[in-house]
Amino acid sequence: MQKLASAFIFLFLIGLTKVFGQEVPKELENIISPQVNPDQTVTFRFFAPKADSVQISSDFLPPIKVMSRFGLVDGPGKIALTKDKNGLWTYTSKALASELYSYSFLVDGIKTNDPNSPYALRNGASLTNIFIIGNGIADLYKTTDVAHGTLVHSWYPSSGLKTNRRISIYTPAGYEQSTDKYPVLYLLHGAGGDEESWAAHGRAIQILDNLIAQGKAKPMIVVMPNGNVAQDAGYGYGRDGFYKPEFLLPRSMNGEYEANFMDIVTYVEKNFRVKANKANRAIAGLSMGGFHTMHISRYFPNTFDYVGLFSAALMEREDATGKVYSQIDQTLKTQKDNGLKLYWIAIGKDDFLYKANVDFRKKLDDLGMKYEYVETEEGHIWKNWRIYLSQFAPRLFR
Amino acid sequence: MQKLASAFIFLFLIGLTKVFGQEVPKELENIISPQVNPDQTVTFRFFAPKADSVQISSDFLPPIKVMSRFGLVDGPGKIALTKDKNGLWTYTSKALASELYSYSFLVDGIKTNDPNSPYALRNGASLTNIFIIGNGIADLYKTTDVAHGTLVHSWYPSSGLKTNRRISIYTPAGYEQSTDKYPVLYLLHGAGGDEESWAAHGRAIQILDNLIAQGKAKPMIVVMPNGNVAQDAGYGYGRDGFYKPEFLLPRSMNGEYEANFMDIVTYVEKNFRVKANKANRAIAGLSMGGFHTMHISRYFPNTFDYVGLFSAALMEREDATGKVYSQIDQTLKTQKDNGLKLYWIAIGKDDFLYKANVDFRKKLDDLGMKYEYVETEEGHIWKNWRIYLSQFAPRLFR
Missing domain, CATH: 2.60.40.10 (Immunoglobulins)
Known part of the structure; x- marks a missing residue:
């Protein structure tokens, strides 16, 4: 063992030398x-x-x-x-x-x-x-000694986008051993992010494990897709290899993602044991993902009973002339008339998107569409999005 | 859209400022x-x-x-x-x-x-x-436009180690859509590594996706456990939070991992569609994982038809007095007598473990145990271990 230990210490020192240069x-x-x-x-x-x-x-x-x-x-x-x-x-x-x-x-x-x-x-x-x-709040972001869910990185076929695309899916503790069907939260990232972001910056795995173990959230599947249709997968995971990340990739806000979102829902409902109905579908997203969430949920206006807009990029786009972005007020009204259980809007006081959210709430008020509004300190930061997830998830599927 | 674009560019510049400081x-x-x-x-x-x-x-x-x-x-x-x-x-x-x-x-x-x-x-x-x-060789390490497998990070219950432990499991393209049962390769990391290492440094996901798509390897499940029994999960994923990685954690080479390895096999065979027999089980590991592989495969001497030792830490340990390390020659002989299809040893000419591997091959020769031996350039580096996986995987389950 002396020999083995020495050999390993030897290697370790090379490591140290490399680390420090x-x-x-x-x-x-x-x-x-x-x-x-x-x-x-x-x-x-x-x-x-x-x-x-x-x-x-x-x-x-x-x-x-x-x-x-x-x-x-x-x-x-x-x-x-x-x-x-x-x-x-x-x-x-x-x-x-x-x-x-x-x-x-x-x-x-x-x-x-x-x-x-x-x-x-x-x-x-x-x-x-x-x-x-x-x-404090960040205890929710730690891996604690509770029953853990599973994180799956798989690839779904998008017939609309004509490619396979990488997706991250959380299944709660007990999913593998159970025969139950589960509700699903679709959780969307912002510009600069990808299908890794909610598990990485968002600590979504730890938040869900902890909230579910504490009895504060129902066991649910959480689907974290990639909202950049120019990518088949997040930075470093796709066919484009290692390239310099851009903040806002082309085609990320042109309607293609929203129009083809049912490819994701279809894949999830075919490959996981889910309750495939409106009462058991939620969708939420941050920033650009909040923009996607607002448009997807009204474009498919009888699909989601729970909608969460986290610091959502809710401004009108003059160049957005595609089918997805037409008849916004009309489809919001249809969504309202179809009924839904929770339309939840959260934003920080210092967010550069604050005014856009004021305007959007005014639109909802004019349409007579009910929503819950949460205003927090600070601005457009992950700290707020982790807090919003921690507040939104317990409200779902009740 | 001008407004939105400006706002995003604004944020992006903050990002740049932060990056460069x-x-x-x-x-x-x-x-x-x-x-x-x-x-x-x-x-x-x-x-x-x-x-x-x-x-x-x-x-x-x-x-x-x-x-x-x-x-x-x-x-x-x-x-x-x-x-x-x-x-x-x-x-x-x-x-x-x-x-x-x-x-x-x-x-x-x-x-x-x-x-x-x-x-x-x-x-x-x-x-x-x-x-x-x-x-060249590294085309195997790229994500290419082939059908992709799924990478699962879940937690298996170890009754022997009395905790849940994180594990990475690759299922090949088509697994979800099929009803077939699959063979399984257990792929073990070295000292300093964890259940993330083979997917990260080892590019095992890309290697398997590519070899399977090219028809060079059979579709198989690849199980990548954590060989450090002091951890419930790899660095940053477990209940111990973010702490400074050590090269060789306590208890990693004391026999506990090997003695409790069947907890992993049981979990995999219960939760995945696998062919649960010797002909469809392979085990391989690098460095410390090669040491684990050698000991696990002879301690459970009728379990694996394929064994791969990649730059294995194959020296005798004077302090290793536990049950796992007793009767090494006798259990190797039992393993030989039970029969197996491939015992594969690879090492680089410059590896500090070269001599230990010469000695081990001498032992196998003395026992009359057949093996295949591959000697490459260079030493104890990931370059070699990726190459060894690329050579070993195509030999399995034929």
Whole structure:
């Protein structure tokens, strides 16, 4: 065993050398970063003996204004780490409220991931580290010791789009062992996202596992499709290989996705044990996915009993002349007349889409269509969308 | 639509600002890196106007010796990028052979991910970017326009380990639509890995999809369990949350995993449509997973007709006194006497486990146990394990 252990330690050191790209003093081999402390402060550490400055950029810090071509906008706050004699930079935050936070280091101004943590999410074309502070809302975002559902990545045939397309589907704990049929929530991502987003940024798997285990949500199947019809699959999973992500892919808001949405419903209802009726179908989406949700649910106006618009991109599009976008008021009225159990709208006070949502609610009021409205703090951020899912899911299939 | 487009561009710029952590000149907003050129050269770009040096560190470059406490070892090669007047650093490689390569940047000596590519794999505690060069072996590692299988992440109950444990299971294209039963390959990861590794580093999903579509491998289910019994799930997926990965977790090579392996087989055979007999079961693993494979297949000596040892950690362990590790020669002889169709051993010439594999083959020779032996170039690297899977899978269930 000595021999084996030595051989593995040997390999491990090669790993370390690769990680740091330079020789690491022995006492710095086991740098822990981030370290969530018992008092909910967090200590960050970064080894950079030659750097003149190391900062952390994160959404737990007060936002700072950043100049863009549209003027001053909010960006994540920054604060400097302090260097010790070995070249180890350290910063400890104040006690943080429960949340999933993201952060990067800026080493002499250049954004760098934390080399001591592989936990990161795609943010545009790049990766950004994350950590979770519990003892509050974010306990829902943790994998806890409850019965777990299953996450399936499969491919559905879209006859309308003439290709197979990748899709993520959550089945709740007990699905495999049961013969029951389940209700289905279709959960749509926003621009820049794909069929991985709700499970990744959205923590939808953990939220559903936890809400169901606590008896707060009914066991349900959650279907997370890809809303970018230019892709057969999310970034890195499809036939186009590894390419630089774009914020808004062509054809994502031209009606093709909405018009062909029944390809997804048909696939799910054929391949999973579902209750295939309106009372057991819900649809919700964030931002662009909220736009998709609004249009899909009224274009197929007798299909979903539950509709959720999370910070939805609800503005009229002058170039949207396709069949899907015609007769909006008329189909909304048909949807209302057909009846539905919950039309749920949530948005943050600071969202750039706030005004569009005010206008849309006015339209619904004029049509006499009932809805529930939830207004939260802050703006167009995943923090809000996780909270909206946590509030919306318990309302379904009651 | 103007309004909507503006709003989205607005958000996108916030994203860019966050990615770079500083203002980006307009002409540099759309940096493409890496760019795989038609002649199989690759251009890397990194924006760092204030940096004094930017290097790329990658396995496509000639390896360089790096000092460690065990002396000089091979590390990935490095080469300098060239800076232009805007602060954009560039390097173009020579034409590269088909392979999946990994790389990082070193900015003034500090390892940095590519901010223009989110495609990265966990390497120890850190993330390292990847890219693929096709027109050769690595075409098998690409998602191509063939019928795709499904990847399932579920949790199996281990009565032996007294917990639910996460497991990845691939079902081939057509599984959902068929009523057929399928053969099963159990595919085990190495130290530092988990139930995500074969799908991530190993490109097992793409390899199987492609080999099956080409008629080179039979449609099969591939089961990728977690071999670290200290974990309920891989790094970031389990109840222990986000913590720094260790190379070799406690209890990973103490016999608990091997002794309780039938919990996995039972779960798979209960929940999937499989041919539940020896002729339709294969097991293979890399490094520590090869060690597990050797021990599991002889401890349950009438269970698997196909056994694959990929760079297997086949040394005797003086501290391994548990029941699993007793009577090794005797159980190997029983396994031989029970009969099996293929015992396949592969290793690279430069592998630090080469000698251990020579010794093990000597043992098999002494026992009169037949095996096939494949010796390749290079050492203990994922490149070899992807190649071994590509060679082993076509041999199964014939």
